[in-house]
Amino acid sequence: MRLLEHVNELKIIDTHEHLPSRESEREQNTDIIREYLTHYFNRDLVSAGLKYADYLKAIDTSVPVSERWKLVEPYWNVCRKTGYGRALDISAQGLYNIRQIDGVSIEQLNDKFQDSIKPGWYKHILKDLSNIETSILDSESIDADREFFTISLNTSRFIWPRSFSQINEIGTAAGVSVCSFNTWIEAVHKNLETAVEHDVRIFKSALAYSRSLSYPRVTFSEAEQGFNRLFALKHIPDWLDDSVFPETAFQNYMMHYTLEFANRNNITYQFHTGIHEGNGNHVSGSNPALLSNLFFEYPDVDFDLFHIGFPYQEEAGVLAKNFPNVFLDMCWSHIVSPSVSVRTLYEWLDSVPYNKISAFGGDYSFIDAVYAHQLMAREDVCIALNKKIEDGVLDFDEACLIAEMLFYSNPKRIFKL
Numbered sequence: 001m002r003l004l005e006h007v008n009e010l011k012i013i014d015t016h017e018h019l020p021s022r023e024s025e026r027e028q029n030t031d032i033i034r035e036y037l038t039h040y041f042n043r044d045l046v047s048a049g050l051k052y053a054d055y056l057k058a059i060d061t062s063v064p065v066s067e068r069w070k071l072v073e074p075y076w077n078v079c080r081k082t083g084y085g086r087a088l089d090i091s092a093q094g095l096y097n098i099r100q101i102d103g104v105s106i107e108q109l110n111d112k113f114q115d116s117i118k119p120g121w122y123k124h125i126l127k128d129l130s131n132i133e134t135s136i137l138d139s140e141s142i143d144a145d146r147e148f149f150t151i152s153l154n155t156s157r158f159i160w161p162r163s164f165s166q167i168n169e170i171g172t173a174a175g176v177s178v179c180s181f182n183t184w185i186e187a188v189h190k191n192l193e194t195a196v197e198h199d200v201r202i203f204k205s206a207l208a209y210s211r212s213l214s215y216p217r218v219t220f221s222e223a224e225q226g227f228n229r230l231f232a233l234k235h236i237p238d239w240l241d242d243s244v245f246p247e248t249a250f251q252n253y254m255m256h257y258t259l260e261f262a263n264r265n266n267i268t269y270q271f272h273t274g275i276h277e278g279n280g281n282h283v284s285g286s287n288p289a290l291l292s293n294l295f296f297e298y299p300d301v302d303f304d305l306f307h308i309g310f311p312y313q314e315e316a317g318v319l320a321k322n323f324p325n326v327f328l329d330m331c332w333s334h335i336v337s338p339s340v341s342v343r344t345l346y347e348w349l350d351s352v353p354y355n356k357i358s359a360f361g362g363d364y365s366f367i368d369a370v371y372a373h374q375l376m377a378r379e380d381v382c383i384a385l386n387k388k389i390e391d392g393v394l395d396f397d398e399a400c401l402i403a404e405m406l407f408y409s410n411p412k413r414i415f416k417l
Contacts, residue, residue, distance in 0.1 A: 003389075003396065004382045007403045012374065013411040014126075014135035016152070016270070016306065016331035016361030019370070021137060021144035023122040026367070030117070032110040033068055034059040036088050036101075039277075039365040040335065044079040045072060046279050069106045076101070083335040083376070090372035094129070116368075122148055125367050130374045133408070135362065136270075136415060138206070142198045150417060152202040152270055153195045158188045159254040160207060164234065164242040181220075181227040185257065192261050201416045203262055204270040205255070208286035211248070213273065215255045215294060223253030259298045268302040268415050270329070273316065274309040275336060289315045295323045302414055304358070308333045313344045320352045327414050328352065331361020334377045335369075341377075345384040349393075349402075358414060359406035381406060 018039075020026050027035070037045070037059055046052060050072060057063070058071045079085045080100075092098040096112040098105045126132045126148055137149040144151055161167045171178035174190035207213075226247035236242065262269050273288040288309045295303060304327045309316030320326045328348065333341045348357060360377040362370035385399040394402070411417070 003386055003399055003403070004379065006400050007378045007382050007407070008375075009131075010378075010404055010407050011131050011133050012360055012407040013358075013415075013417065014130075014132045014360060014362050014370070014374070015304070015329050015358045015411050015415070016363045017135045017137050017149070017370070018363065018365040019135070019137065019149075019367060021139060021141065021149060023119060023145065026117065026121075028117060029061060031061050031065055032101075032106065032113040033065055033072070034061055035113065035366050035368070036091075037072075039369070041079065041082075041084040041088055043277065043279050044082050044084050045075040048075040048078050050075040065106055065110045066103075069103055073103060083338050086338075087335050087369050087372040087376065090375060091368040094371060094375070095125075095368055113368075122367060125371050129371050132370075132374070134417065135370075136202060136411075138204050142195050142200055150202070150415070151195075151198075151200050152204040153192075153200050154204045154206060155192075155258045156204075156206050158191065158258060159205070160210065160246055160251050161244065163244055167244075181224040184227060188254070188257065189261070192258065196265055196267075201266065202268050202270060203258065204272075206272045207251075207255075208272045209276055209281065211251065212285035213271070213287065213290035214285075215252050215291070217256060217293075217297075218249045218252045220253065222249040226250035256297075259294060259301060262301045263298045264300075266300070266416065268304055270304040270306060272306050274307045274312055275332075283311070287312045287315060288319055292319070295319070295326055299325055301325060302327060304329050304414060306331055306361075307336070307363075308341065308344050310336060310340060310344075313340070314347075317344075317348050317352055320348075320356050326356075327410075328357045329361060330357070330359050330377065332363040334360070334380050335363075335373055338376055338380050341380045342383045345381060346387055349384070349388060354402050355405060355410055355413075357406050358411040359403075378407075 042055060054071050058068045089100050092101050092109055096109055098109045101109060134150045135148060136152050137144050138152050138154055140154050142151055157166055167178055170191060171187045174187040176183055176187040178184050178187050226249045230244055230246055273286050288305045302325050305316050306329050308330055310333060316328055320328045330341060359381050360374055362373045364370050381403055385403060388394040389399055
């Protein structure tokens with residue numbers, strides 16, 4: 001309790017968010033069910049048996065919340081004690097003084113939630129209640145409210161452009177007409193340079209959702225051939241689907257290209273590793289150990305491994321122990337599984353220098369749950385540190401120092417803030 005009281009007072013740095021980049025961009029036509037089922041917990045409900053068609057009905061704001069609650073109630077109740085479910089009840093209690101989200105409280109909770117959709121809620125959540133100095137925002141744009149956010153430029157579209165429209169957008173932003181592999185490289189380079197000129201010092205790759213994290217080196221000519229075969233489809237009329245699938249050699253080359261840029265410009269590179277958001281996917285391709293060649297090849301890039309690599313947290317710990325440029329990030333993990341997060345931190349502290357671990361990243365697309373997640377993270381860290389105190393490994397002052405480093409000093413240094 002004494003340690004938790006201390007940790008709850010700490011100013012913290014939030015290593016990863018998906019929030020709207022400005023408060024004015026928050027969805028207005030929403031309600032408590034739609035908002036709270038936009039991210040994460042909806043996947044637990046589907047996993048528990050909720051049909052996707054019924055999920056879509058549940059987030060239809062034209063129907064009263066009391067009716068839609070009946071669709072989700074049986075699944076909500078069996079998922080309530082997951083990390084995702086606990087976060088929502090914590091939000092309801094801490095923000096709206098509603099003990100639990102259920103059929104009795106849902107209408108009152110919705111009325112209170114509606115009052116929160118107004119200017120000032122970001123500050124209330126992120127600053128006043130959560131004491132977050134800055135939140136690192138995953139973004140394809142360099143524009144955001146810098147009172148709340150530090151940009152992490154998502155480079156996935158430079159490595160795997162999804163359409164000719166996106167290729168043209170990247171070219172237009174750089175003032176380059178993309179008509180060859182050389183001009184594509186030029187367009188990507190200018191976009192990256194513009195980001196650095198606007199004080200972006202963090203890149204992010206989310207490509208583990210789409211492909212393996214193994215990025216072997218390939219030659220320019222192999223990548224160019226892939227680009228040329230891609231452009232062979234350019235004749236398709238623009239009123240048809242213009243989606244594209246760049247070949248793996250092209251993707252591998254472009255990943256190395258962005259890493260070379262990061263290596264020269266003192267950029268920290270965040271990588272999604274481990275568990276995927278959503279129902280399904282092949283988790284084996286997101287084992288952080290698959291990135292090992294990159295750690296050797298780019299010694300001046302600090303690699304930040306997301307989500308504790310779960311379920312590959314042991315591999316992630318070994319990588320951070322062995323490589324000076326590999327760091328561990330507990331973003332998302334406290335709501336994926338609080339007990340796994342506690343156990344992982346407890347074990348990491350035996351093997352990894354504690355200046356290499358960041359304790360919290362909310363990783364939410366809606367604001368209320370960031371409040372709950374940071375409370376859960378503070379509690380999880382305290383449980384692990386208190387166990388170290390009980391073991392005789394740490395004293396109270398040492399535990400306080402480590403907590404401050406995990407929540408603040410480490411991410412501030414790792415992300416060049």
